[in-house]
């Protein structure tokens with residue numbers, strides 16, 4: 185059962201790598217940053233009620249692809265505001281120890297921008313912990329409480345919320361910005377394929393691809409580059425080097441194929 189990868193803690197605290205050499209670089213990163221999700225390192229407290237929040241992070245392994253009660257927006261919110269969700273779940277868990285599920289749900293709904301169906305999963309968790317782990321949590325200490333809760337209630341919460349790890353890279357779809365690519369997750373090293381490997385919303389030099397068909401030098405292989413290629417397509421002599429990607433002196437289907445293989449990539 186996976187716990188929090190240490191890299192999760194390092195991502196933001198180390199500062200996001202920023203790759204900016206020119207004004208165009210800054211524009212690129214600014215554009216990417218608009219769509220980025222910030223990852224906050226979780227801080228765990230001693231109270232057993234915090235466990236409710238721990239499960240909510242979906243940091244354990246999860247199986248199955250059943251759509252859950254938490255929407256994409258909910259999952260993104262939990263990833264983005266990890267500490268807030270943890271804190272609220274902890275305080276609500278403490279407040280509602282004796283009152284149970286409805287109390288927990290009302291308490292969380294008042295403080296978090298999560299859908300009611302998603303919050304229902306937190307409520308179920310409260311019930312699960314009280315039913316299965318009350319003794320451990322009340323008398324045996326935090327470690328025993330945590331173990332009991334993870335064993336008995338984590339899988340149920342993940343199933344309820346729809347938290348999965350489809351690509352089995354040990355990061356669930358809460359914070360895995362591409363849960364179909366195991367080379368992409370928070371803390372992942374760059375693979376030079378033009379994708380945001382570490383999910384920080386920015387491109388480091390190690391993540392960017394070496395493109396040959398970024399003709400206009402805007403760090404993305406896109407339609408402008410295609411138009412530039414097509415404007416000289418069929419050229420057989422004296423062709424512009426910027427469109428002759430395979431250096432055979434002509435601009436033909438071979439060059440178009442190279443373009444297509446790089447289309448959409450973010451480039452050095």
Ligand SMILES: [Ca+2]
Pocket residue numbers: 348349350351352353354355356357360362363364369
């Ligand atoms: Ca994953």
Ligand SMILES: [Ca+2]
Pocket residue numbers: 351353355360361362363364365366367368369
């Ligand atoms: Ca992934």
Ligand SMILES: [Ca+2]
Pocket residue numbers: 380381382383384385386387388391
């Ligand atoms: Ca990145």
Ligand SMILES: [Ca+2]
Pocket residue numbers: 427428429430431432433434435436438439
């Ligand atoms: Ca060529």
